[in-house]
Amino acid sequence: MNTYTAKSVARLADLSVGQVRSYAREGLLQADRGPRGEYLLSFQDLVLLRAARVLMAARIRPRKVRTVLRNLRRQLPTDRPMTGVQLSAEGERVVVRVGGAEWDPETGQARFRFDTASLQTRVAPHARRAPRPRATGGEDAEDWHALGNDLETTAPDHAQRAYRRALDLDPDHFDSRVNLGRLLHEQGNLRAAEAHYRLALASRPNDATALFNLAVCLEDLGATGEAIATYLEAVAADTACADAYYNLARLYETIGDTAAAVRHLKTYRKLTERP
Numbered sequence: 001m002n003t004y005t006a007k008s009v010a011r012l013a014d015l016s017v018g019q020v021r022s023y024a025r026e027g028l029l030q031a032d033r034g035p036r037g038e039y040l041l042s043f044q045d046l047v048l049l050r051a052a053r054v055l056m057a058a059r060i061r062p063r064k065v066r067t068v069l070r071n072l073r074r075q076l077p078t079d080r081p082m083t084g085v086q087l088s089a090e091g092e093r094v095v096v097r098v099g100g101a102e103w104d105p106e107t108g109q110a111r112f113r114f115d116t117a118s119l120q121t122r123v124a125p126h127a128r129r130a131p132r133p134r135a136t137g138g139e140d141a142e143d144w145h146a147l148g149n150d151l152e153t154t155a156p157d158h159a160q161r162a163y164r165r166a167l168d169l170d171p172d173h174f175d176s177r178v179n180l181g182r183l184l185h186e187q188g189n190l191r192a193a194e195a196h197y198r199l200a201l202a203s204r205p206n207d208a209t210a211l212f213n214l215a216v217c218l219e220d221l222g223a224t225g226e227a228i229a230t231y232l233e234a235v236a237a238d239t240a241c242a243d244a245y246y247n248l249a250r251l252y253e254t255i256g257d258t259a260a261a262v263r264h265l266k267t268y269r270k271l272t273e274r275p
Helices: 006-013 017-025 043-057 062-075 117-128 141-151 156-169 174-187 190-203 208-220 224-237 242-254 258-272
Strands: 039-041 085-090 093-098 101-103
Touching: 006 017, 006 039, 006 043, 006 258, 017 039, 017 043, 043 062, 043 085, 043 258, 062 093, 141 156, 141 174, 156 174, 174 190, 174 208, 190 208, 208 224, 208 242, 224 242, 242 258
Parallel strands: none
Antiparallel strands: 085 093, 093 101
């Protein structure tokens, strides 16, 4: 596992060296000791400290931040990477998000989002009755695309059909191609999603959104090298694509390229830090 000094982590996490060492002494980090007794920290520790810095910037009290991080260590599986964990402040409360789950790390109590699947199930029957574009001098791919947009949240299967109809009418309809790929991706149909992203990029090779989506898909398929190359294309197309830099940092860390991981994480930090 690659390691970082307390000084380098402090610089990247925008904390003081003293703060980093304090977190390590309290057992909040997975810190090892070097031959001279210095703290050696992991990429996971860096991600955790960045999350702590976000909470402190939101005026969460330092003692509460420490409590949240301590509880989080207990609540997460030991093999759960911190890169998939999001911490945010809602007023004086802290919320943890992992995938579709949300909870209060102080109490361990689960939270339920308003736009959950249960709401989708209740609303979907109404969406299915939405009017379809009718031929008035010929069907229009743009109308079917607009319908797909309207149906995505409440009836994704019907949204897919609308996008497919738009593509039947106009195989080069870029937005329908990307949106259909994304819906298939969310369903876990990765190969089909990849195919649609690549078809979209055939017409717009430098579109950052399509490149980013394809990179995520390749990552989910386990094609780490291709994913890295595609994320690099995405940031070349849009230098402000912060999520691509973050994902690059994470992937470079997994393949052992520490210098590249730190470089891209620094860029991510510059793009997302508050003015």
